[in-house]
Amino acid sequence: METCPVCGVAFEAPADKGLLTRCPACKCDYLSSGAGAAPLRRPGSLSDRPGDRVTLPATFTERFRLGKLLGSGESSIVFLADDLSSDRRVAVKFLARASGPDQMARFLDERRRVGQVEHPNVAATIDVLELDGCPCLVTEYVEGGSLRQRLSVRKRLGAREAVRVATEVLAGLAACHAVGLVHGALRPENVLFVTHGTVKISDFGIAWNPDAANEESAGESTIGAAWPYVAPECYTEGEAAPGSDVYSAGVILCEMLTGSRPYDATTP
Numbered sequence: 001m002e003t004c005p006v007c008g009v010a011f012e013a014p015a016d017k018g019l020l021t022r023c024p025a026c027k028c029d030y031l032s033s034g035a036g037a038a039p040l041r042r043p044g045s046l047s048d049r050p051g052d053r054v055t056l057p058a059t060f061t062e063r064f065r066l067g068k069l070l071g072s073g074e075s076s077i078v079f080l081a082d083d084l085s086s087d088r089r090v091a092v093k094f095l096a097r098a099s100g101p102d103q104m105a106r107f108l109d110e111r112r113r114v115g116q117v118e119h120p121n122v123a124a125t126i127d128v129l130e131l132d133g134c135p136c137l138v139t140e141y142v143e144g145g146s147l148r149q150r151l152s153v154r155k156r157l158g159a160r161e162a163v164r165v166a167t168e169v170l171a172g173l174a175a176c177h178a179v180g181l182v183h184g185a186l187r188p189e190n191v192l193f194v195t196h197g198t199v200k201i202s203d204f205g206i207a208w209n210p211d212a213a214n215e216e217s218a219g220e221s222t223i224g225a226a227w228p229y230v231a232p233e234c235y236t237e238g239e240a241a242p243g244s245d246v247y248s249a250g251v252i253l254c255e256m257l258t259g260s261r262p263y264d265a266t267t268p
């Protein structure tokens with residue numbers, strides 16, 4: 001038998017524990033306890049090629065109990081998990097397999113630098129791991145949902161609330177800029193809320209695109225879905241600077257206040 005980690009309903013165990021299980025009662029997607037692998041793609045786009053799964057070593061499964069699917073991005077999947085070493089809930093994010101050791105090394109190095117930033121408006125990094133050729137980020141679990149989710153319910157926020165959110169985003173950015181780190185992909189999906197309202201920026205550091213193996217294509221192709229928030233100079237110069245994060249924060253503030261972005265187009 002299988003027990004849903006969210007609603008507690010018991011039902012017949014799935015045949016394959018390396019794929020997501022959907023609870024027949026509450027319909028949440030989760031990874032069964034005892035799974036030795038995790039999918040790297042969101043449900044729906046799930047195929048069963050070996051490369052679409054990350055094998056979880058015992059050192060990982062002994063420490064983390066993966067549970068509910070929190071969401072998925074362009075090349076990532078995020079689970080809620082219990083960190084048994086500290087007895088707290090964390091978010092575990094698996095990114096698509098690296099294109100090579102250099103790309104992995106650069107990514108791990110950058111993320112470990114992000115992990116050294118301690119600021120109330122930056123989601124804390126707990127661990128940065130390499131599992132089965134995939135980067136894995138363990139971060140503070142921010143339970144109140146994203147700004148994107150808020151904007152999809154309310155379309156815009158009150159002026160006072162919008163300014164407070166923008167002020168906290170800028171404080172988090174400033175802390176990272178002070179140590180030379182640029183976000184590069186700031187957008188409402190990466191602005192998360194703690195239940196009582198504090199804002200936490202997530203996904204600081206280089207955007208992850210395993211297909212962008214060479215430096216020439218990296219600037220354009222790593223921008224991906226963040227492009228409406230990306231400053232024009234990132235397209236012309238090919239890289240983000242602190243000022244481009246401030247531009248992204250400005251676009252987000254505009255969207256929070258008016259319900260739409262300053263430019264409306266379907267491509268950069």
Ligand SMILES: Nc1ncnc2c1ncn2[C@@H]1O[C@H](COP(=O)(O)OP(=O)(O)O)[C@@H](O)[C@H]1O
Pocket residue numbers: 070071072073074076077078091093123139140141142143145146189190192202203
């Ligand atoms: N630390 C976290 N705490 C809570 N939810 C998170 C956390 N990180 C990510 N999520 C959720 O998972 C979703 C997918 O995350 P991510 O892979 O970063 O993609 P994106 O930021 O492109 O949406 C996010 O939009 C958010 O809803």
Ligand SMILES: [Mg+2]
Pocket residue numbers: 073189190202203
């Ligand atoms: Mg994100």
